[in-house]
Amino acid sequence: MQRQEKIRTRGLNLFYGEHHALKDIDLNVRTHSITALIGPSGCGKSTFLRTLNRMNDLIDGVRIIGEVSIDDENIYQPNVDVVALRKKVGMVFQRPNPFPMSVYDNIAYGPRIHGLKDRRKLDEIVEKSLKGAALWEEVKDRLHKPALGLSGGQQQRLCIARLLAVEPEILLMDEPTSALDPISTLKIEELVQELKREYTIVIVTHNMQQAARISDFTAYFLNGEVVEYDTTDVIFTNPRDQRTEDYITGRFG
Secondary structure (H helix, E strand, O other), X not given: OOOOEEEEEEEEEEEEOOEEEEEEXXXXXXXXXXXXXXXXXXXXXXXXXXXXXXXXXXXXXEEEEEEEEEOOEEOXXXXXXXXXXXXXXXXXXXXXXXXXXXXXXXXXXXXXXXXXXXXXXXXXXXXXXXHXXXXXXXXXXXXXXXXXXXXXXXXXXXXXXXXXXXXXXXXXXXXXXXXXXXXXXXXXXXXXXXXOOOOEEEEEOOOHHHHHHHOOEEEEEEOOEEEEEEEHHHHHHOOOXXXXXXXHOOOOO
């Protein structure tokens, strides 16, 4: 039977030097769900997101205490293969960041890095990944043209396809639509809802309407703490904490 929790954090604390950025975060993320992280700027949402694939390891002076478990394994154990972890837990950033190469080579890049050379297999992965990111019909006739020639929204879907090509299980999205126009934003939102059938998704968003539209669960962060975490419906219609209600209704933040 499939476990319900894909990610679990217990007593998670993170320090940037002396600054205590995350404080005792206990959070369960369910398999095949979309979990939104909301809260004002600088409250710890993106920092928390980066603890889930150890991207904070790349920052000098970071100290982490506590546990982050994926499939019941603590990813901060000394023997964890961080490259394999980041293959399993992919990340989409705020601004699209395609590589300066063709559409095809962007998608094939990850599988090639992991040793795949068979052209037919690469062709299959490229097509499947672009279809998975709802981009195939738009780019199938320009696979060997530069990816930087695509629109912003297409570039962001290309970055999602690039992730799908290495067969992750978890997708982390750090404000993936904040640089996009409303039509592209809608396409990404529809795509994210499709993707949750196969992936577990955690998304940071400043857009409260977006969180309400697409997520199953929502965590409200404030000053490095999780004030409240529940189903999105409860958070937006019947929050237990006054601070959550103040933020949701625009009285704060």
